[in-house]
Amino acid sequence: MTFLGGLKAALLGSALMLAAGTAQAEFTNNAIRISVLTDLSSSYSETSGQGSVVAAKLAVQDFGGKVNGVPVEIIPVDHQNKADVGALAARQLIDVNGADAFVDISNSAVSLAVQELARNADKVVLHVGSATADLYGKACSPTGALWLYDTYALAQGLARSIIAEGGDTWYFVTADYAFGKAMEDAVRKILEAQGGRTLGSSRHPVNNTDYSSFMLQAQQSGAKIVGLANASGDTVNAIKQAGEFGITEGGQKLAALIFYIQSAKSVGPELAQGLRFMTGYYWDRDDASRAFAKRFAAEMKGGMPSQAHAGIYSAVLHYLKAAAATGSDAGTTVMAKMKELPVEDFFAGRATLREDGRLMKDMYLVEVKKPSEVTQPWDLLKVLRRMPADEIIRPLKDGGCPFVKS
Template sequence: MKKWWMTLGLSAALAAAAPVFAAGNVQLSHDGLTIGLITDMAGPYAALEGPGSELAAKMAIEDFGGKIDGKPIKLMVGDNQNKPDVASAIVRRWIDQDHVDMLVGLGNSSVALAVQALASDKHVITMAADSGTTELTEDRCTKYGIHYVYDTHALAAGTGTAVVKQGGDSWYFITVDYAFGHSLEEDTAAVVRKLGGKVVGQVLHPLDTTDFSSYLLRAQASKAKVIALANTGDNFVNAVKQAHEFQITQHGQQLVGMLVFVNGVKSLGLETAQGLQFTGAWYWDQNAKSRAWAERFHKRLGVMPNYGQAGVYSAVLTYLNAVTEAGTVDADKVRDVLGKTDINDMFVSHGKILPNGLMLHDMFLMKVKTPAESHGDWDLLKVMATIPGKDAFLPLSASKCKLVKASNG
């Protein structure tokens, strides 16, 4: 079994760093503070997470100053191989033997659910940046679990609403067969039906699928106005490329990506991806702060970051600031500080972590540019609309999380 992990001691404070609390007099559980990044280093999501998420976490530690109370901040990186049992084994060892204080990234939804449950039992905070299922903050919410970047409800609310209002009122889903895909299809179908549309069919595909021809032919035969790809990463890229070969959009059906990252658009090229609409949490070129951070990232990795990787950076820095304010790595005290923090950085404006662990923030409806609109290699998207967090995410009043009921007395 191939494993990836490494321990890093970092101590470079950069001029462009976000404001932080002065680190001093912090009660640590061991000789330093350790953060564990659980991610896909070599699988179908590696380009979306993997080395990019690792760099983002490193940059956050560097920008914080590399040390806390004079002790090193260490980063451990584990390849989850997109398998809950593999990720759980790594996390259990990290917590029991390496004294990991916080876990970030987490990977696909099935992995994230397993890791969040295990870490919570051991009183370790998790900050999911890559995972989509709403179960992380709903039926399977935990005291120490935080869902930081996006979820399937927000993706559905943004893209589903926009497409139906534009006339796309009949849908066919091509869905990846695990927790994330099921949750994304369910949430999007609910939005479609609520707005008066209908779902005419769906088909499930395995995570490691490369040939989408049979799925696309079924979708084409359904005569649905919208073919929704409830997948991401290599699955999404391969499906779009093959749909382009079949000239599906030229025959009048609309292709919709339900979880799209800038990496996927870059891989497809604007000629193929132009006009695609989707909902995202962040774009590297949306403002001066995002551009400055993204350019630093690009200089070190050669690609622009996506919103999951930007979320890893923000989550790590937010956690380190909370530890400093709390004066301890004690998970209960740090979680209390996190719940009171107004998060403002290059990723989010006025983010708020709710009692169920959801980080509430604005989302964005985006559209892929045409080749004529692009003025550079990574000038790929335009932000069409801001979706207020209260409209994107499930409201606490509708939450099934037991922690919400407890906080309401």
């Protein structure tokens, strides 16, 4: 069977029908079809993956399974962390499966490719696990939205706090693709502005396993901070090998520029204790967060939701509200309504979706607890402070989004 033939069969077979109803003329294909385009088999599958599918399913269930009597379908697809595979899958979903919207993506390179396809096809893209700020900047789209973190916000929130505490020399270990490069560049700019210095950097491919040479170079650089501009499994492997090289024992500190509670659990508090990172959601922050986590864990047979999983729930729910309000699945129409309606849920609080497609949502600076502070398997983080959206997210005027009015 050809790749396209196999993909078509997999897509048709993986569609999850959550409700049935009477179709209305405003909705094409007699359904609302949302593809969870994500990493189901590679290094980001733990923090996105099947959990992203579950989160989207929960949002559809909470909305009632229908939009104005039209059934909602969730179509999970694995992009394998490859931009070409993701773009091919997106094209197949649009042309053959009639997808109306894409959610998660979880890879910046794939997001950039899919955003362009979706713009041309008038389909909505809700980027949750992808972080390049170009998605609401020079590569913005009238049908695209960025729902969780981005390289600019992560750098502003985390780097500034570390530099303020004396961490003014950095060595970077960076994933060699769009997110990693953008993340490193964003921190470099803040370092330079604050009088700090970059003492070197190393690049590695996604799904790398051997960080020994990179950690040796970081150690020899004498930098106070070793910045990990990678994600998920790559970050976990880097932290574990940093422990083997005695990086922190030698007085250097690690900064995970994008990190998840799943990664903290994989590393363990013995190695990760004191590690600070930015997050849009923590399961034990308040009653509403705990309620979602309980439902999610029941569906996943254990395990807490990541910040991406919580963001996917929020993005899908808001999309369905806008589709219902407009009576349409046209991308530009639905996205315009998404920007008019306030975003209100346990994840976003009360937030707004800006003209350039950036969700103006607060984030949290958190720290991994010491082993002696942990009281249960997922009691791993403590929230240090809330970081207001307008302090960490790039100003609208500075983004360079072509369709934003000056």
